[in-house]
Amino acid sequence: MIAPRISTHRWLAVAACCLAPLALAGCSPASATTATVTSSPSALPACKAPAADGLPHSAGSITQTDTGVYCLGVGKLIDIFLTAPAGSASRWSEVQIADTSVLSYGNNGVMTAMRDETPGVVVGRARGVSTVTSTLPNGQSWTATIVVS
Structure with a gap:
């Protein structure tokens, strides 16, 4: 029995259809993200979820009383609410991020801060670990650690 002969054009079309997804998979953002995530051999420290705050856009929130180590997923948000001490006219400084390759500033334009709140x-x-900090004018500081995985 003789096998049917496939024209060169049809063979090229079949090969292109089969090989194109493989070639594109190597260039996709998902594979770049995977390479970034798996390239770090160091283990991340233990962390806990931030308090659920009920805001639909957020993974949770932390305040000036939260000074632990908190977990956050890549692309997820944590809201921070720092309230000035009672009876003080001083407010916390703007929140600072230690490592902006791990964390970035989100848009807080949709939030209305309460009086005396930063x-x-x-x-x-x-993936990685960074701290967020803020300071009162009297020198008192606040720090929390965020583990992104």
Whole structure:
């Protein structure tokens, strides 16, 4: 029995259809993200979820009383609400991020801060660990650690 002969054009079309997804998979953003995530051999520290705040856009929130180590996914948000001490005219400074390759500033334009409150939003950018800090004019500081995975 003789096998049917496939024209060169049809063979090229079949090969292109079969090989194109494989070639594109190597160039997709998902594969770049996977390479970034798996390239770090160091283990991340233990962390806990931030308090659920009920805001639909957020993974949770932390305040000036939260000084632990908190978990956050890549692309997820944590809201930060720092309230000035009672009876003080001083407010917390703007929230600072130690490592902007791990965390980035989110848009807090949709939040209305309460009186004497400094709001902030941070977004998990890449796997790793960073701190967020703020300071009162009297020198008192606040720090929390965020683990992005």
